[in-house]
Amino acid sequence: MLDLSVFVQALGADARYFDAELLPECVSTNALLLARAEAGAASGTVIVAERQTAGRGRRGRAWLSAPGDSLTFSLLWRFAPGTLPQGLSLAAGLALTQALAKVGAGDTALKWPNDVMKDGKKLSGILVELVPGAPHAAVIGIGMNLRLPAAMPEELRANSAALDLDTDPNILLAAILVELRATLEVFGAQGFSALREQWRARHAFEDAPIRLFHDFASPRAGICRGVDRDGALLFESDGRIERVLAGEISLRPA
16 A cells, blocks of 8 residues: 555655655546646645546546556656756656666566557556646656556456556655656756667667557558657658657557
8 A cells, every 4th residue: 555654765865856645536646736736836746646536648548547456646847947848758758667677577668659568568658748837847647557457448458567566556656756856857957869769778669560540540551760859759651751749649569
């Protein structure tokens, strides 16, 4: 079970960078933290929920969570004014895979733009939302399957992975936040370009055949050539490479 005192102890010296609150239930940690950010909450504010009743993923999808089955939290981070957010979700994903490696979770991989994969299935999702009126401030929401919830529909279960690791979730949460802080400091100082090669080294579809899916167009086949310095996907089709921005686009292996 999550316990703030155990979590703070696990953070060690990094505890001074965070102000965390644990809630048994809320509608959405991202929505709640965005409201607090607009009211002036400090950088490093963290909201952890054992259950979200309307957790959100990318493109408006729901994120299922249940006590003991999921780790769901949001982090507010304020960058220096003028910091551009391009590639922020990728930077957060990189930090997540690095933290998982340190707690012995085995090999995980990144799927552009905001998923962490295990054994080819989705283990964790990331939702980055900019604070209204403060484009240099962002709320980074993370949802991770510790176990697959019993209520998860079969069509989702077939494409979902769980950590299934005998690790105290307080230790796991602390490890993730420590890696996030270190990565976000690099991102704030140098942008995603400083993290690009590390991200590509963990990319599940580097130089692999993929299909791009768009809400308003037919799927397209091509080769994934990684990402550029801003985090845009490099998609090769018919001998040409184009930049693809996150939004209404998703990719799958061919």
